Amino acid sequence: MTWRQAKWEEPLIFEMGNEGRVGTLVPIDEEINKEINEVQLPEKIRRKGDLELPQLSELEVVRHFIRLSQMNFGVDNGMVPLGSCTMKYNPKIEEVAASFVENLHPLQDEETVQGVLEVIYRIQEWMADITGMDLCSLQIPAGAAGELAGVLMIKKYHETKNHINRDEMLVADTAHGTNPASAAMAGYRVIYIKSNSEGLVDIDILKETVNDRTAGFMLTNPNTLGLFEENILEIAKIIHSVDGVLYYDGANLNGILGVTKPGYMGFDIVHVNLHKTFAVPHGGGGPGAGAICAKGELVNYLPYPIVEKHNEKYTLSKVPKYSIGKIATYYGNIANVIRAYSYILGLGAEGLSYIGKMSTVATNYLIAKLKDVKGLSLIAPNRFRKHEVVFSAKPLAVSTGVTALDIAKALLDRGFYAPTIYFPGIVEEALMIEPTETEPKEVIDAFANAIKDIINKAYENPQEIQKTPQNTAVKRIDQVYANHPTTITPTYRVLKLRKLGKITALK
Amino acid sequence: MYHHPWLPNLSHLDEMLKEIGVKDVDELFKDVPQEIRIKDGYRSLPQRAMSEFEILNELSASFRKNLNLKYPPFLGGGICPHYIPYAVKMIMSRSEFYTSYTPYQQEISQGLLQALFEYQSLIAELFELEVVNASLYDWGSALAEAVLMSHRINGKKVVLVPSSMNPFRKEVLRTWIYGKGLKIVEVPINNESGETSLEEYKNILNKHKDEVTAVYMEQPNFYGVVETQLDEIFTEAKKYKAITILGMNPLFSAVIKPPGEYGVDIAVSDGQEIGLALNYGGPLLGIIATRWDSTLIKQLPGRIVGLTKDVEENRAYTLILQYREQFSRREKATSNITTNETLMAIGVAVYLSLLGKNGLITLAEEILRRSHYAVRELEKIGVRKAFSGEFLEEVALEFGKDYTEIHKHLLTKGIHGGLQLDKTKALYCFSEVHTKHAIDELIDSIREVMK
Numbered sequence: 001m002t003w004r005q006a007k008w009e010e011p012l013i014f015e016m017g018n019e020g021r022v023g024t025l026v027p028i029d030e031e032i033n034k035e036i037n038e039v040q041l042p043e044k045i046r047r048k049g050d051l052e053l054p055q056l057s058e059l060e061v062v063r064h065f066i067r068l069s070q071m072n073f074g075v076d077n078g079m080v081p082l083g084s085c086t087m088k089y090n091p092k093i094e095e096v097a098a099s100f101v102e103n104l105h106p107l108q109d110e111e112t113v114q115g116v117l118e119v120i121y122r123i124q125e126w127m128a129d130i131t132g133m134d135l136c137s138l139q140i141p142a143g144a145a146g147e148l149a150g151v152l153m154i155k156k157y158h159e160t161k162n163h164i165n166r167d168e169m170l171v172a173d174t175a176h177g178t179n180p181a182s183a184a185m186a187g188y189r190v191i192y193i194k195s196n197s198e199g200l201v202d203i204d205i206l207k208e209t210v211n212d213r214t215a216g217f218m219l220t221n222p223n224t225l226g227l228f229e230e231n232i233l234e235i236a237k238i239i240h241s242v243d244g245v246l247y248y249d250g251a252n253l254n255g256i257l258g259v260t261k262p263g264y265m266g267f268d269i270v271h272v273n274l275h276k277t278f279a280v281p282h283g284g285g286g287p288g289a290g291a292i293c294a295k296g297e298l299v300n301y302l303p304y305p306i307v308e309k310h311n312e313k314y315t316l317s318k319v320p321k322y323s324i325g326k327i328a329t330y331y332g333n334i335a336n337v338i339r340a341y342s343y344i345l346g347l348g349a350e351g352l353s354y355i356g357k358m359s360t361v362a363t364n365y366l367i368a369k370l371k372d373v374k375g376l377s378l379i380a381p382n383r384f385r386k387h388e389v390v391f392s393a394k395p396l397a398v399s400t401g402v403t404a405l406d407i408a409k410a411l412l413d414r415g416f417y418a419p420t421i422y423f424p425g426i427v428e429e430a431l432m433i434e435p436t437e438t439e440p441k442e443v444i445d446a447f448a449n450a451i452k453d454i455i456n457k458a459y460e461n462p463q464e465i466q467k468t469p470q471n472t473a474v475k476r477i478d479q480v481y482a483n484h485p486t487t488i489t490p491t492y493r494v495l496k497l498r499k500l501g502k503i504t505a506l507k
Numbered sequence: 508m509y510h511h512p513w514l515p516n517l518s519h520l521d522e523m524l525k526e527i528g529v530k531d532v533d534e535l536f537k538d539v540p541q542e543i544r545i546k547d548g549y550r551s552l553p554q555r556a557m558s559e560f561e562i563l564n565e566l567s568a569s570f571r572k573n574l575n576l577k578y579p580p581f582l583g584g585g586i587c588p589h590y591i592p593y594a595v596k597m598i599m600s601r602s603e604f605y606t607s608y609t610p611y612q613q614e615i616s617q618g619l620l621q622a623l624f625e626y627q628s629l630i631a632e633l634f635e636l637e638v639v640n641a642s643l644y645d646w647g648s649a650l651a652e653a654v655l656m657s658h659r660i661n662g663k664k665v666v667l668v669p670s671s672m673n674p675f676r677k678e679v680l681r682t683w684i685y686g687k688g689l690k691i692v693e694v695p696i697n698n699e700s701g702e703t704s705l706e707e708y709k710n711i712l713n714k715h716k717d718e719v720t721a722v723y724m725e726q727p728n729f730y731g732v733v734e735t736q737l738d739e740i741f742t743e744a745k746k747y748k749a750i751t752i753l754g755m756n757p758l759f760s761a762v763i764k765p766p767g768e769y770g771v772d773i774a775v776s777d778g779q780e781i782g783l784a785l786n787y788g789g790p791l792l793g794i795i796a797t798r799w800d801s802t803l804i805k806q807l808p809g810r811i812v813g814l815t816k817d818v819e820e821n822r823a824y825t826l827i828l829q830y831r832e833q834f835s836r837r838e839k840a841t842s843n844i845t846t847n848e849t850l851m852a853i854g855v856a857v858y859l860s861l862l863g864k865n866g867l868i869t870l871a872e873e874i875l876r877r878s879h880y881a882v883r884e885l886e887k888i889g890v891r892k893a894f895s896g897e898f899l900e901e902v903a904l905e906f907g908k909d910y911t912e913i914h915k916h917l918l919t920k921g922i923h924g925g926l927q928l929d930k931t932k933a934l935y936c937f938s939e940v941h942t943k944h945a946i947d948e949l950i951d952s953i954r955e956v957m958k
């Protein structure tokens with residue numbers, strides 16, 4: 001039997017419903033209505049335009065969004081092997097855990113929220129232990145925000161130390177796009193460090209590049225090829241020799257959980273993505289959550305507030321001496337922090353110590369199944385990967401024209417989400433696969449077979465693969481139409497105005 | 508042998524290692540130097556795995572330490588308690604949505620893309636602006652992104668903000684713009700009305716004229732006061748070619764002038780007021796919207812979903828204008844944002860669809876009645892509005908005596924009053940979750956200390 005996704009041809013919510021319908025009743029207090037009939041706002045500030053929201057019954061709204069959900073695909077539907085995203089199973093207990101903070105207001109008197117502060121405090125401590133850092137703040141709503149916090153901390157550190165002309169941030173050429181983007185937001189010039197033929201930071205190039213303008217180096221370990229930077233201690237020494245700061249992008253922490261800690265490797269600042277390593281659901285693109293942690297004197301630069309404990313009382317009072325300030329409006333994505341808390345409780349130190357190992361086993365098992373497949377190649381084939389592996393489909397593309405994108409689309413037809421593709425950029429036709437420790441062996445087997453099947457078909461009849469996907473809600477998308485100045489449509493409002501001739505092409 | 512529900516392959520370890528061709532797991536980590544290996548585990552963590560039953564007990568034990576409030580807190584400060592219909596939560600807990608990720612593969616992610624397109628479209632109607640992105644983290648970071656956009660557009664470095672803006676958002680703004688060396692200049696308020704002083708505004712704008720990248724205004728401001736001279740302020744700002752940014756309460760844009768009617772360049776906001784839980788301050792939902800102007804749109808941060816078609820001419824949705832994003836432009840990207848607040852955006856889309864035009868206007872009007880009832884009754888016991896200006900759901904109150912005492916007294920009754928602003932003032936929020944009964948009890952309790 002073939003897998004098929006629902007295909008509803010669901011209209012836009014604006015095209016549904018009818019005049020006068022409501023989807024929910026607003027609570028009306030009769031007593032107050034007797035007292036106050038109407039509040040008249042001054043004419044000058046009143047809304048003039050009609051509020052063009054749809055009018056629907058509750059069933060119509062629910063059915064609409066349920067149908068939309070059926071045209072989507074998450075970990076609960078099937079394997080989502082997106083590399084660098086750690087799409088592991090999200091235990092259901094997390095949803096109950098999060099509901100404990102649903103109705104807590106962030107500005108409540110600390111006396112009234114000792115319970116949540118206790119949990120936040122524990123997570124701060126646990127994250128410090130797990131990363132090998134001294135102190136953590138949970139301000140960051142996602143990894144990229146952690147990087148911004150990190151580079152701003154580095155900037156302020158050098159300023160406070162009167163290190164002048166520190167205007168260069170080093171970034172590995174295998175780094176995620178967020179690393180250079182974050183460095184640029186902090187005003188740094190980005191210098192890329194090339195990888196060697198083994199897919200690791202080229203130590204000689206690093207040595208040549210580092211100088212008294214180096215503010216720091218942003219690195220993941222394992223890197224985005226899934227390879228452990230075995231020279232990490234030397235890398236740390238090189239960066240520290242010029243008083244640079246070594247920043248750990250924690251996106252890939254899953255592969256070494258229980259094996260080593262960023263602090264042991266010589267990193268000074270670390271961010272953790274709770275939505276990757278600690279099973280916070282990805283929510284279709286977010287919300288995530290994170291921790292930003294530091295060691296030694298760098299703890300003085302962490303974003304505030306941090307929860308402290310004095311005489312068995314928890315307070316949000318800690319403002320590090322040279323704190324960069326606030327990254328989030330309140331304290332970060334606390335409901336997700338609580339989700340991660342329940343996940344950690346569900347594993348304990350003992351369970352956590354298996355995560356890095358079992359995710360690494362899953363990756364290398366998949367490699368064993370795929371490494372001799374004609375059409376795929378692997379940089380540094382004799383090195384074991386950790387959380388993920390990046391295959392190149394270049395040999396296949398050269399001989400058949402079937403690309404990494406085509407393989408991705410063909411996987412969709414077989415009931416799998418696709419790997420991350422075309423990242424990292426140093427691998428041509430990259431297929432970046434992260435199976436995670438939660439996918440059962442049989443699913444990894446089926447996934448490997450699907451790839452083999454696709455590649456076999458590509459050699460026999462490449463057009464068939466290039467026509468995929470066929471079993472999803474829609475077929476391949478017209479990206480040109482989507483982005484063309486005369487047809488680009490980011491909202492229904494634009495569609496309406498264009499029909500009325502009221503807006504011009506977007507130049 | 509060790510079993511765990513989230514580790515299915517423990518029982519197949521030998522088989523998998525054999526397939527890999529190693530004798531033990533350790534061999535897979537031979538590239539991790541011995542001196543950096545974890546030797547004594549994670550000492551600060553609970554050691555053993557807990558069952559679900561035990562996790563729940565543990566959570567309950569902690570959360571029992573929170574004070575059980577009799578009514579939702581009368582707290583604002585940027586986000587207020589509101590009622591969320593169950594259908595919103597139910598849709599947000601659909602596995603297909605909440606366990607998925609960014610719709611990189613559009614063909615299999617149409618449902619999410621359409622929901623996001625609808626979110627963008629609903630906000631566009633609410634704000635009367637043409638372009639909305641798929642979400643940012645929260646209001647503070649949305650404002651910071653808007654100011655960074657302005658800086659990229661005109662290269663200038665001063666952002667004018669009202670001294671009455673939300674102080675938490677201001678701290679976020681200050682942090683995020685530090686890297687680019689931008690500077691915040693504050694415009695004082697009129698102490699009588701609580702509104703931004705137009706006079707001072709003109710002076711300060713004129714003083715910094717060539718340096719102003721953007722002007723930011725908040726509607727209403729932190730003290731709950733509605734600004735009635737936004738037209739004048741933005742007209743003035745435009746003379747100096749500054750980018751105009753309005754931070755707008757989304758719920759009340761159903762009844763008061765939305766950003767689009769002022770002709771502003773960028774609007775920022777938070778979706779919490781329209782369908783999201785308080786979550787002890789996060790996750791929230793950062794909203795950013797712009798006019799139909801390519802200079803602005805090209806600088807927008809984050810994901811944007813667009814309407815298009817597939818190869819068979821079926822209607823379809825996809826991520827658009829991706830040349831702005833970090834994965835394609837790296838250090839030249841408009842922002843580093845990747846993981847955003849998608850699920851919250853879906854929640855807001857469901858909420859706005861449920862309430863619709865009638866519901867949202869009815870809700871705003873009902874809240875106005877409740878807040879005005881509360882203030883009228885408070886005035887009877889000697890509490891005054893701190894400012895004479897118009898207010899919506901939030902209002903700064905002058906108690907004329909030590910507020911700490913009032914606050915403590917309320918807590919003994921299981922009531923959480925407003926946010927203390929100074930010795931005698933506090934900021935209150937009244938919404939549809941506060942009944943007359945609750946408001947009356949609040950006021951009775953305050954009266955006990957006012958005497």
Ligand SMILES: Cc1ncc(COP(=O)(O)O)c(C=O)c1O
Nearest residue numbers: 084142143144176178251845846
């Ligand atoms: C290696 C790497 N670094 C940073 C990020 C950014 O993290 P986030 O999406 O949580 O902002 C990601 C993932 O998106 C990543 O894979």
